[in-house]
Amino acid sequence: MSKLKAVLPLAERVIAAHKIEPSREINRMSHPVNWLHLSDFHFGLHPFEQAFSAKKIVEHLKDAQVRGFTPDFIFVTGDVANSGKKAEYEQFVEHLISPIVELFGSDFLDNIFTVPGNHDLNRQINEEFSKEKFVRPESRSFYPDQGSALRREMLAKRFEDFFEHNFCQSSEGIKSDRGAVVAERTIGTVKIGIVGLNTA
Numbered sequence: 001m002s003k004l005k006a007v008l009p010l011a012e013r014v015i016a017a018h019k020i021e022p023s024r025e026i027n028r029m030s031h032p033v034n035w036l037h038l039s040d041f042h043f044g045l046h047p048f049e050q051a052f053s054a055k056k057i058v059e060h061l062k063d064a065q066v067r068g069f070t071p072d073f074i075f076v077t078g079d080v081a082n083s084g085k086k087a088e089y090e091q092f093v094e095h096l097i098s099p100i101v102e103l104f105g106s107d108f109l110d111n112i113f114t115v116p117g118n119h120d121l122n123r124q125i126n127e128e129f130s131k132e133k134f135v136r137p138e139s140r141s142f143y144p145d146q147g148s149a150l151r152r153e154m155l156a157k158r159f160e161d162f163f164e165h166n167f168c169q170s171s172e173g174i175k176s177d178r179g180a181v182v183a184e185r186t187i188g189t190v191k192i193g194i195v196g197l198n199t200a
Helices: 002-017 047-066 086-104 106-111 131-135 153-158 160-165 169-175
Strands: 035-038 073-077 112-115 181-187 190-196
Touching: 047 086, 073 190, 086 106, 086 160, 106 112, 106 169, 112 169, 112 181, 112 190, 153 160, 160 169, 169 181, 169 190
Parallel strands: 035 073, 073 112
Antiparallel strands: 181 190
């Protein structure tokens, strides 16, 4: 519960700063919004298991595409890697992201959103780091204002391999002054606001 209490004010600040308004069209949507939520691959822990799971997901997406279904978005929310190393993200891209892009086309990459989890950080960098300092309600580390990226630099450095090697540009927002993945997309006639926060 304490983690949720720390995250809610952050989410409210991000939403307010980016003026993300709830859609008024939600009850009249002509096109439902479909997404696939994936999490906790832990690439690098058991290479065969992660590759097998990714292969099954891609096979499922191919079968769905044959039946006329393509997700509007894919959200990968944390623990892509097991220990935040470059080689683990290369496996993620090889076994999951590249086959998805091959299936749906290169433009679909803009609709894949990744947010790191606690296993996506390299714990050998800034070993004395304290998460408690960053999540205090009075902390300005995650305010979406100019200079906040500098205040989070120690944290962002720990996720460097995630940002550099997961192949999804959407994750770049977390290390920016925004402090979050923030995007707007239109599906049919409905504008969708997407906010992804790193609570690791």
